[in-house]
Amino acid sequence: MTTNKFPRIDPEKCTGCGLCVPVCPDHTLVIRAEKAQVGGKRCMGCGHCVAACPQKALTLPRRCGLDFETISPxxxxxxxxxxxxxxxxxxxxxxxxxxxxxxxxxxxxLLRDLVRGAITAPSGTNSQKWGFHLIPDRGGVERLGETVAGFYRRINKMAANPLLRLADRVFGHGTLENYYRRHAATVAEALAAWDTGDRDLLFHGAPALVIITSLPGASCPAEDAILAGSHLMLTAHAIGLSTCMIGFAVEAMKRQHGIAAGIGIKEEEKIHAVITVGYGKETYSRTCERKPPALRIIGV
Ligand SMILES: Cc1cc2nc3c(=O)[nH]c(=O)nc-3n(C[C@H](O)[C@H](O)[C@H](O)COP(=O)(O)O)c2cc1C
Structure with missing residues (x-):
C-alpha cells in the first residue's frame, strides 16, 4: 500500500529486523519475505518507525527535517x-x-530556529496543524501594539459605562464587569504609558514577536499551539534569547479578528499564543520557587 501518508520503505536498506513493527501505534507495519511492509490501513505519520530503524530504511513523505541554521542538535x-x-x-x-x-x-x-524547536512538540493525532507568524522587527511589533491598544481603548471605554456593564450582567456573562474590576485600571495605566511613549507594558519593548495559530483540521488546536509555544520558549532559553507569553494580545486578537487580518493571518486560523522574543536586560542569581501544586495521588 502506498499513499502520501504512509512511510516509504527502501527494500535495499531494510534488513527485516522488525524493530519498526512494535513501535507503530497504528499497527501498520508487518514483516513479509524478511522485509518491512505497510500492511495496515492507518498511519498518523508519527515517525516512530523512522526513528526506530537502524538502517535508515524508512522515510515519511512531506517532512522538512529538523535542520537548524544556528545550532547542530x-x-x-x-x-x-x-x-x-x-x-x-x-x-x-x-x-x-x-x-x-x-x-x-x-x-x-534564530527566529526560524525557534520555530524548528517549537515543532518538536507533540500534537493531537500528530496533525501538526499549527501556524507560526514571525514579526522580526520593532516597527512591526509597535504597529501590532497600536492595534491591540486600540482594542483596549474601546473595551476600557465600554467598561467605564455602568449601563453597559449592567446590560452585560443581565443579558450576557458579566464579562465586562469582571474585566472592569480586574483589568480596566491597569490597562488604563498601560495605555497612558503607551500613548506618551514612556513604556511598552504590552510587549515590553520586544524587538520580535511570534504568533502561534492553529490551522483548520487540528484535532486539539489550543493544546497543540500552547505546547509548541512552550517548546519555542525553552528553545529560546537554550539559544540565549528571552521570551514572554502575552495573553493580553491573544485576547484582543481573538475578540477582534481585524487585528490578525491586518497582519495577514487568515480568518480560518485561530490565535492561541503571542510570544515576545529578544535579548533580555535582566540577569538573575537563582531560580525561583513555585506555589505548592494541587496534587492528589489517586487510589492510595
Ligand atoms: C497564557 C499566559 C499568558 C500570559 N500573559 C502575559 C501578559 O499578557 N503579559 C505579561 O507580562 N506576562 C504574561 N504572562 C507571563 C506570566 O505572567 C508568567 O509566566 C508568570 O508570572 C510566571 O513567571 P515566569 O514565566 O517567569 O516563570 C503570561 C503567561 C501565560 C502562560
Missing amino acids: GKKWLPPGAIDPGEFIRFLASRRSCRNYRKKKVAAP
Missing part, C-alpha cells in the same frame, strides 16, 4: 535518563518571562 536519539536531570530541571526553572528587552534585533535564522 544532531539526530541521535537521547533515551529517557540520558541527560543530567538536575541540570535539566535547573534549565527549565531558569527560563523567566522577560519584561525588559534590549533594542538588539534578533537575526532571522
Whole structure:
C-alpha cells in the first residue's frame, strides 16, 4: 500500500529486523519475505518507525527535517535518563518571562530556529496543524501594539459605562464587569504609558514577536499551539534569547479578528499564543520557587 501518508520503505536498506513493527501505534507495519511492509490501513505519520530503524530504511513523505541554521542538535536519539536531570530541571526553572528587552534585533535564522524547536512538540493525532507568524522587527511589533491598544481603548471605554456593564450582567456573562474590576485600571495605566511613549507594558519593548495559530483540521488546536509555544520558549532559553507569553494580545486578537487580518493571518486560523522574543536586560542569581501544586495521588 502506498499513499502520501504512509512511510516509504527502501527494500535495499531494510534488513527485516522488525524493530519498526512494535513501535507503530497504528499497527501498520508487518514483516513479509524478511522485509518491512505497510500492511495496515492507518498511519498518523508519527515517525516512530523512522526513528526506530537502524538502517535508515524508512522515510515519511512531506517532512522538512529538523535542520537548524544556528545550532547542530544532531539526530541521535537521547533515551529517557540520558541527560543530567538536575541540570535539566535547573534549565527549565531558569527560563523567566522577560519584561525588559534590549533594542538588539534578533537575526532571522534564530527566529526560524525557534520555530524548528517549537515543532518538536507533540500534537493531537500528530496533525501538526499549527501556524507560526514571525514579526522580526520593532516597527512591526509597535504597529501590532497600536492595534491591540486600540482594542483596549474601546473595551476600557465600554467598561467605564455602568449601563453597559449592567446590560452585560443581565443579558450576557458579566464579562465586562469582571474585566472592569480586574483589568480596566491597569490597562488604563498601560495605555497612558503607551500613548506618551514612556513604556511598552504590552510587549515590553520586544524587538520580535511570534504568533502561534492553529490551522483548520487540528484535532486539539489550543493544546497543540500552547505546547509548541512552550517548546519555542525553552528553545529560546537554550539559544540565549528571552521570551514572554502575552495573553493580553491573544485576547484582543481573538475578540477582534481585524487585528490578525491586518497582519495577514487568515480568518480560518485561530490565535492561541503571542510570544515576545529578544535579548533580555535582566540577569538573575537563582531560580525561583513555585506555589505548592494541587496534587492528589489517586487510589492510595
Ligand atoms: C497564557 C499566559 C499568558 C500570559 N500573559 C502575559 C501578559 O499578557 N503579559 C505579561 O507580562 N506576562 C504574561 N504572562 C507571563 C506570566 O505572567 C508568567 O509566566 C508568570 O508570572 C510566571 O513567571 P515566569 O514565566 O517567569 O516563570 C503570561 C503567561 C501565560 C502562560
